Structures are given as C-alpha cells and as structure tokens.
Amino acid sequence: MASMAFGLSLATLSSTNPLHSHKKTTSISNLKSHQSTLPSSLLGTKVLISKTQRPIIRTRHSQVTCSVASSSSTLPSALLFDCDGVLVDTEKDGHRISFNETFKEKELGVTWDVDLYGELLKIGGGKERMTAYFNKTGWPEKAPKSEEERKAFIASLHKRKTELFMALIEKKLLPLRPGVAKLIDQALAEGVKVAVCSTSNEKAVSAIVSFLLGPERAEKIQIFAGDVVPRKKPDPAIYVLAANTLNVDPSSCVVVEDSGIGLAAAKAAGMKCIVTKSGYTADEDFQNADAVFDFIGDPPEEQFDLAFCRSLLKQYVS
Incomplete structure (x- = not known):
C-alpha cells in the first residue's frame, strides 16, 4: 500500500506530557564571532x-x-x-527501514516514508509509535481485535524489527x-x-x-x-x-x-x-x-x- 499522508498531533499520539512548540533556532546567544576564547x-x-x-x-x-x-x-x-x-544517526536508514521490512514480512500493507517517520518520532518508543499509528489510521486486517492481543501483536512486530535492526548494526552499515x-x-x-x-x-x-x-x-x-x-x-x-x-x-x-x-x-x-x-x-x-x-x-x-x-x-x- 502506498504510504499515507499522516498529520500527527501530540494529543492524539502520545499519552506523555506535551512537548514545547517548535521554533527554528536563528541566533547565537552571548557569542561574538571575533572572540578567540569563551569569556x-x-x-x-x-x-x-x-x-x-x-x-x-x-x-x-x-x-x-x-x-x-x-x-x-x-x-x-x-x-x-x-x-x-x-x-x-539511525532513524531514517536504520529503524525506519527495519520497521518497513517487518511490515512487509508480515504482509501488513504499511510503509512509513521519510516524512511520516519524522512525525512519528515525536512519540518515544517503537511499540508506542506503532500503536499510535494504527490507532490513528486503523489496524491491519491481520491484527487481533482485543486490546491485550494487540499488545502482544505489537510486541512481536517490535521484536522482529529489533532483529532486523541489529543485523544492520552488526554489519557496521551505520557509523x-x-x-x-x-x-x-x-x-x-x-x-x-x-x-x-x-x-x-x-x-x-x-x-x-x-x-x-x-x-x-x-x-x-x-x-x-x-x-x-x-x-x-x-x-x-x-x-x-x-x-x-x-x-x-x-x-x-x-x-x-x-x-x-x-x-x-x-x-x-x-x-x-x-x-x-x-x-x-x-x-x-x-x-x-x-x-x-x-x-x-x-x-x-x-x-x-x-x-x-x-x-x-x-x-x-x-
């Protein structure tokens, strides 16, 4: 399935405390470029x-x-x-790839593209990330129906994703x-x-x-x-x-x-x-x-x- 447009809000996705609003850093505080030491x-x-x-x-x-x-x-x-x-710097070419390989192996019809995964990173934890995504977009047909069974389902996906990620690390493909x-x-x-x-x-x-x-x-x-x-x-x-x-x-x-x-x-x-x-x-x-x-x-x-x-x-x- 093609990757989805996925607008996330912290209120929807996370049960943790809300983050501060994000603004670009545009200045250097208390530094002058001509100084050779930090006073x-x-x-x-x-x-x-x-x-x-x-x-x-x-x-x-x-x-x-x-x-x-x-x-x-x-x-x-x-x-x-x-x-x-x-x-x-593991997220884009490490964890994201491993999640997608897991979804493909399990035939879930889900792909997380680069931009979508950037939004999902606002949620701490891979299991929490998948749960929030499926709660928002709908659970795959192969997913169980009860809450407890879904927890076990998410845990099994995360276990496989971790195995795939560790293989990347062991091959030293990410420096x-x-x-x-x-x-x-x-x-x-x-x-x-x-x-x-x-x-x-x-x-x-x-x-x-x-x-x-x-x-x-x-x-x-x-x-x-x-x-x-x-x-x-x-x-x-x-x-x-x-x-x-x-x-x-x-x-x-x-x-x-x-x-x-x-x-x-x-x-x-x-x-x-x-x-x-x-x-x-x-x-x-x-x-x-x-x-x-x-x-x-x-x-x-x-x-x-x-x-x-x-x-x-x-x-x-x-």
Whole structure:
C-alpha cells in the first residue's frame, strides 16, 4: 500500500506530557564571532550554535573556542548519551527501514516514508509509535481485535524489527557520529561515569554500544533502555533512574541529546543538556538547551569536548 499522508498531533499520539512548540533556532546567544576564547562571564549560559556560525574547540585566528579548561571547575559526575541520533544517526536508514521490512514480512500493507517517520518520532518508543499509528489510521486486517492481543501483536512486530535492526548494526552499515568515541574516551579517562539512556529496545542499544564502540568501552558503559521505565521521553523517568542507579546528583550530570523530547526529559530531570542536531531534528526548537551544536566532532572539525561539558557545571562550584 502506498504510504499515507499522516498529520500527527501530540494529543492524539502520545499519552506523555506535551512537548514545547517548535521554533527554528536563528541566533547565537552571548557569542561574538571575533572572540578567540569563551569569556568566563558566559559560563553556564546557553550557547546556541547555527550552521553558519558555529564555534570550534581549537582556537585558530578569529574562531571561537568552546573548550574552556578551568582547574576550579568540576568534572561532571556522569555523562549521559541518548542513542539514536546521538551515537548514530539511525532513524531514517536504520529503524525506519527495519520497521518497513517487518511490515512487509508480515504482509501488513504499511510503509512509513521519510516524512511520516519524522512525525512519528515525536512519540518515544517503537511499540508506542506503532500503536499510535494504527490507532490513528486503523489496524491491519491481520491484527487481533482485543486490546491485550494487540499488545502482544505489537510486541512481536517490535521484536522482529529489533532483529532486523541489529543485523544492520552488526554489519557496521551505520557509523558512529563524529566525535562520539572521542568524548566517551575523554570521560572514561577522567573517571566520569558514562551511560546511554534511550527509549529504544535494550538489545538494539547494546548492539550499537558493543559493535560500534567496541567491547572495551562497552564494559564501562551502563545502558538504560526500552521498557526499563514505564514512561518514555519526554518524561524524565529514564534520566532519574540513571542518576539514582549511578548514585549521582542530577545537577552534576551532562546529557547529550538530539531531539526536543530528549531535551525535555533531561531538563525535567534537573540535568544540563547539550543538543547535537540530527537529520530529523535540525529544525526543532532547542531554546531550553544549555548548548546546541551540529555534532560533537573530531579534530580538526571538533565542536566541543569534555572541557566544555565541565564548563557548563561551573555554577555548581561553591
């Protein structure tokens, strides 16, 4: 069946708290392009980075640096990463493809095109995403009729979708985003706890961490994913769980997210949040973020590092 036009509203699709309205980020707050360093007076303020005027880490001529080393500032207690769109840009050519392959195998007559899937991403969680879609457009003829049987049906679809997605990851067809491994290595070297907090299936997240970051890093990274909490992002539950499990103060944690729902979850948990925009989220409103970048980056295109994460916490130093 041809893909459907599908206008989604959060009220229709999600039982979670509503998101903030989305507006494009059009300015850089408190930054001037001629500065070669970030003044200490700006530490702890929002830094909004546009594609046309973005700071980098290494100072060169008149470029702005976002690496602010200070012996008086404290390291984060934990660095928490979202998975999809942050570690790997998985959504369009990973999860979406796997959903469509599953629908095709089960002969459901459903296809999620690129634009439709972008709308569906406003709902945290793959099972929740499918349920909302079928509730809106009508359930396939092959789907059971009772609510309980439909839950099992959705679970079986999601299990198969996860298997197909993991096969993509194991073949390393989807690469890590620039700078991810670097930032994790910097954190681990300094004794900063590292975790991945995702609405995706735990097996899928573990596959990304194990196969793309490697077993040596993976054994040092804790994963909180899938149904480990009853409410998905934008609810803060997964970040609250991570802080409690890691035994850290939420105010000393720095989160790296790529979406509005992830940002809302991190801020509701009382954490600092850096946004690295991804393919589906570039035009979302990240007004409440502590910093917004296109990506983390490796030299010579590095945009921020652990020192910048540290600088965001300076206001907590007595």
